[in-house]
Amino acid sequence: MRIKQLSFNSLILIVCLTVGSVLHTTQLWAETNAQGLPSLAPMLDNVTPAVVNIATTRTARLPNQLRSLDERDLQRFFDRAPRSMQPAPTRAAGSGVIVDAEQGYIITNHHVVAGADTVTVGLSDDRQFTATVVGSDASTDIALLQIDAQNLKALPFADVSGLRVGDYVVAIGNPFGIGQTVTSGIVSALGRAGLNAENYEDFIQTDAAINMGNSGGALVDLAGNLVGINTAIISGSGANSGVGFAVPADMVAAVMEHLQRDGEVRRGQLGVQIRDYTPVMEHALGLGTERGALVTAVIPDSAAEQAGIKVSDVIIAIDGRNINSGRELRNIVGLANTSAPIELEYIRDGDRHTLTAQLATPQQNIAQNSVGGTQEGRGLDDSMFFGARLEAIGAVAGDRSGLAVVNVEPQSPAWQAGLRAGDIVYAVNRNEISNLRDFNEAVSAVGEITALSVVREDRELLVILS
Numbered sequence: 001m002r003i004k005q006l007s008f009n010s011l012i013l014i015v016c017l018t019v020g021s022v023l024h025t026t027q028l029w030a031e032t033n034a035q036g037l038p039s040l041a042p043m044l045d046n047v048t049p050a051v052v053n054i055a056t057t058r059t060a061r062l063p064n065q066l067r068s069l070d071e072r073d074l075q076r077f078f079d080r081a082p083r084s085m086q087p088a089p090t091r092a093a094g095s096g097v098i099v100d101a102e103q104g105y106i107i108t109n110h111h112v113v114a115g116a117d118t119v120t121v122g123l124s125d126d127r128q129f130t131a132t133v134v135g136s137d138a139s140t141d142i143a144l145l146q147i148d149a150q151n152l153k154a155l156p157f158a159d160v161s162g163l164r165v166g167d168y169v170v171a172i173g174n175p176f177g178i179g180q181t182v183t184s185g186i187v188s189a190l191g192r193a194g195l196n197a198e199n200y201e202d203f204i205q206t207d208a209a210i211n212m213g214n215s216g217g218a219l220v221d222l223a224g225n226l227v228g229i230n231t232a233i234i235s236g237s238g239a240n241s242g243v244g245f246a247v248p249a250d251m252v253a254a255v256m257e258h259l260q261r262d263g264e265v266r267r268g269q270l271g272v273q274i275r276d277y278t279p280v281m282e283h284a285l286g287l288g289t290e291r292g293a294l295v296t297a298v299i300p301d302s303a304a305e306q307a308g309i310k311v312s313d314v315i316i317a318i319d320g321r322n323i324n325s326g327r328e329l330r331n332i333v334g335l336a337n338t339s340a341p342i343e344l345e346y347i348r349d350g351d352r353h354t355l356t357a358q359l360a361t362p363q364q365n366i367a368q369n370s371v372g373g374t375q376e377g378r379g380l381d382d383s384m385f386f387g388a389r390l391e392a393i394g395a396v397a398g399d400r401s402g403l404a405v406v407n408v409e410p411q412s413p414a415w416q417a418g419l420r421a422g423d424i425v426y427a428v429n430r431n432e433i434s435n436l437r438d439f440n441e442a443v444s445a446v447g448e449i450t451a452l453s454v455v456r457e458d459r460e461l462l463v464i465l466s
Contacts, residue, residue: 047224049153051172054094056116093177095217101152106145108216110136135259144259157249158225171208173217183209203245210244219246254335267334268359271302274326284449288350292316293329296462307357311460317345387412401434402426427453
């Protein structure tokens, strides 16, 4: 059994082969049993045949230094000749969910099948099939398998747009490889992220018991619809602690579409650097909204620049879907269909606008969150600010004046926020400055957020310190 462990607030993040998602339901129990008592059994009779066990084998590789040696050479290194030049294969167990009975498509986690030489799917009726990996995406931890089998049962995807904290959910998987197991709980939180900043995350958190081996299993609502694919837990011991995570069904469906078509996720690139726009930032900047993704930089010749997006715009919707954070923008753009244009809605200087952009198609999405600094240790002498030394200069662009960044101390708050030597600062919280006195007065008056409007190599940036 293979698990992946990551440090997380002194705990262990265990990407376990397991369960996870949920949908709003108005009743605790869907049906009753023969005695008239509340029971999940009737729902599970329909659902459990669609949840499968997955067994993988991986062949360990000899170190490069040993691969070129024959058995006589190896015998000189060891007391006796090795039994085989090739190490024995390792085995692991996980779970999966049938999502298309006719095509034999099965969803599981990327980490369940990554690097596997063989993938075997075991059904609830004891049939076993060798699966083909159609495609896999490490950034969402979703993989699509296919088997050639008849009489399969598939789970329908739930509409998770109405999912709420407190909704009841049921997790089904293969914990510890012991066989199919059912646990129940509620949706504990929505929109969880930050477990791995490099990934695309929008997890459903649940307290339904999830353990190693459940990865790739189903999280269903009380109607038996798939609300998520269980992916990870946080635990100090490696066992269930009531904090489990599932990839939501809408993200699973979007990834599956890419994997069916291309065998991989070809992520769209908008070409912006972003960070969350919050009520605190609105109090400081007054851009005209309290939620969205604040554009802090536009990449040259990108889809965003060609469409007309500018620094300090706040993106609030894509194709009619509200954007409340940089993470939501990144997730939607990264899984968008790059063959069709997208409609962006944004706020600029208090006014609402829309435009159309055609996403580019590199393998990695440029959009990312800026790194914020802290205001501890601020020094407001005539030339130092958060570890950056500033110097007054003449006009920097047109008739604007500003301050030149002469030097930035490595790892200082200014450095972490993205300020660099050679930058020209021409405004603080949208108030233009022309000399050190204006600058010091402006930064002394700000609250929790300091936004520096910057010119770098003839391009505008927004550097945020908070």
